[in-house]
Amino acid sequence: MTLQGVLEALVDPVRRSIVRQLAQAPGDMACGTFDISVSRSTGTHHFKVLRHAGVIRQYYVGTSRMNELRADDLTRRFPGLLAAVVSASSATES
Template identity: 50%
Template sequence: MTTTAVGSRELPHPEREDIRLEEVLHALADPMRLRVVRELAGEGRELTCSEVELPVTKSTSTHHFRVLRESGVIQQVYRGTAKLNGLRRADLDALFPGLLDRVLAAAALQCERLDG
């Protein structure tokens, strides 16, 4: 487990070699967490928690971001008072080649099918 620190604020993240497929799949199985990942992938940059609008309470949103971080799907760092979230795409692609792209593509197709 590695810890990212800025000032006195530190958040634990799993090392690349400690990321497990079943934890990643569990994190991505929840619709709200998948929505976060889709937004981060679509933006291609780090986003604050408040930039990712979820139709849930703040505490539930915090829980979803924590599950994503602890599973190794996202990296969270503090910059000033903002907590920035970014996909750990390089780590996920190295460990599970094509997984993230296929999950994102399948999610997009599902949205088209259900919304259209």
């Protein structure tokens, strides 16, 4: 996980929206439950970018692909970054 990789992943508004939704969710979320306005294949690409940057972790529960925000890892590595991104993303969504 590098700062450049995380910032490049978070430059896209769809990916910031995914991160915001995960940060505000009570738990991990299945891919199909996100409120994003892109096609399924484009959504898959966005999740892949976030996963490769180390922002999320994905795992299966049955046939559902679950997404977990790596909040503790991000906060430990880059203090304040996740909170700033979520806050800014929430402000632009309002």
